[in-house]
Amino acid sequence: MSDERWRECAKSREALLRMTVSDRDVRVLRPRRAAPADAVRQTRAEVNLAALRANLRMLRRYTEGAAVWAVLKADGYGHGAPAVARTLERAGVNGFCVALFEEGVELRDAGIRAPILVMGGYYGGVHREMALRGMVPVVYDLAQVSQFARLVRSGVIDGPVRVHLKVDTGMARLGVTMTDLPQIVTAIEQCKEVHVEGLMSHFASADLVDCTDTERQLAVFEEARLLLKRGGIDPALCHVANSAGVLRRMGNMDAVRPGIALFGVSPFSPAREGVPGPEFQQAIRVRTEVIAVREVCAGERVGYGGSYTTNRPSRIATVAMGYADGLPRLLSNRGDMLVRGHRAPIVGAVSMDMTMLDVTAISGVAVRDEVVVLGGQDGDLGHDFISAAEIAAHAGTIAYEVLTSISRRVPRFYREP
Ligand SMILES: Cc1ncc(COP(=O)(O)O)c(C=O)c1O
Known part of the structure; x- marks a missing residue:
């Protein structure tokens, strides 16, 4: 970023934080969230x-x-x-x-x-x-x-x-x-x-x-x-x-x-039938990418604490989203993400910035492939969808907490439609 652009950003941030109300100043300190303009990383939330x-x-x-x-x-x-x-x-x-x-x-x-x-x-x-x-x-x-x-x-x-x-x-x-x-x-x-x-x-x-x-x-x-x-x-x-x-x-x-x-997220626990029905659309989709893929022998341990052990020769993909982005650590060895329209199970402990998936069953997974953490994905292997309720069930919480936990370092992108 050029010096001039830095100065502009600093000025507008200052203006945001300092709100003049009549003759008295009120300062409201707000944590700054990554904005699309600053986004370098491949992990982002898309809001429809x-x-x-x-x-x-x-x-x-x-x-x-x-x-x-x-x-x-x-x-x-x-x-x-x-x-x-x-x-x-x-x-x-x-x-x-x-x-x-x-x-x-x-x-x-x-x-x-x-x-x-x-x-x-x-x-x-x-x-x-x-x-x-x-x-x-x-x-x-x-x-x-x-x-x-x-x-x-x-x-x-x-x-x-x-x-x-x-x-x-x-x-x-x-x-x-x-x-x-x-x-x-x-x-x-x-x-x-x-x-x-x-x-x-x-x-x-x-x-x-x-x-x-x-x-x-x-x-x-x-x-x-x-x-x-x-x-x-x-x-x-x-x-x-x-x-x-x-x-x-x-x-x-x-x-x-x-x-x-x-x-577009149900206030009801999955146990309750019916509303809101399929007519409601989950507005948020969180996507990231594969940043590494490795072949692992049977019997190898994966991630912090080695909490997962492969039971066959496996292909493990590392993706760029962790608990500091709002992915509950309770998803360690639980739940799935979507790659190429197919579910891949989370293996090992969710770490601060990364999570590992077992992609052995999905052929051809490569670095830079899109991974969907929340929402739908159309891939060459099909279509699937991960709801906030599904993540909540794996993490022993409610969809409200899943949504409000997506952290400020995940930039939000808005799209129509
Ligand atoms: C006072 C009050 N009203 C309305 C709502 C909206 O609830 P919901 O998101 O379940 O529609 C809330 C959310 O917790 C609330 O605290």
Whole structure:
């Protein structure tokens, strides 16, 4: 890279990290992820933007007219939040939900104009910046409400501040409990500085076959809604449904908050039949390449700790993806990757930057051959597909973790379609 190009990059990075908000500077430090422009390595994630749009259209068939607020926390479930948000905003999504203020800033910096709900509940000292950037906070205790009210009264922020009130309907994670709700309703009723635009909760078990807990949560939510109504508070937006709720048509209210289904990945464990069906398209594909191939005798040990021993003369291919790229180390000696459209088993321990495959059964594998870690591959030997759920099952985790673990050193490339 030329000196001049280095200076340009440094300047734009500095500009990104330093956001001027009115007369005060807020610094948000963000880890920088490898960007396609810098990419030298052959390991990359490809995100199909057309698949995102198709998944949104498909979800709308289930939402019964509810507004769709796409959940793009954790960098859009690992797909790259800015590009995903731009695509979904153009496709008519009604709003976005993030966990952190910083994630909201990233979307605003990317030019996103749709409403952004910040669900994490921690606003440090950035209440004013939240308001200026048009981000809507979720609140769930009196202290949060009083702090916003105080800032309005002292003229730091303009009021009334729009908030979404979160109630805990049975997950015991975040949200005002039904016991504390009457007190917070009374306080809000008397507080003209805060406007409850939304009432929300979150399902704990909508992905389970048994709906009993979800039905119970919906009943508690209804109680909460009535309690607010009796207190003179009538939020315009009630929302509880995540992807599983939407797909089961449970909790479709004024708005819904799907995340994983937008990326074409099922919120359900494989045990549950049906939805989302083949009509949803996994938007991400992670590919790498073979960087070495060696012939190994029977009885030789492969990789760290020699955890795999060949039981026949074997051909072992080394591929350029390891646990530092987000491939779970728990895939050591478990699971497959695709080469030439055919499955090749992972052998030996997954190491930081590399993984070994047994390609004995696939003739002609050579250095620079494409290897698909996640997603589909059409090769001269056929077509196959590795889903996030398959990797999750091998690693004893869930597809959400597989997606959000793809690390920042794997550059994301976007394609249409
Ligand atoms: C509060 C909240 N709403 C909605 C979602 C979206 O869930 P899903 O990705 O299962 O659709 C999440 C994700 O965990 C969440 O925490």
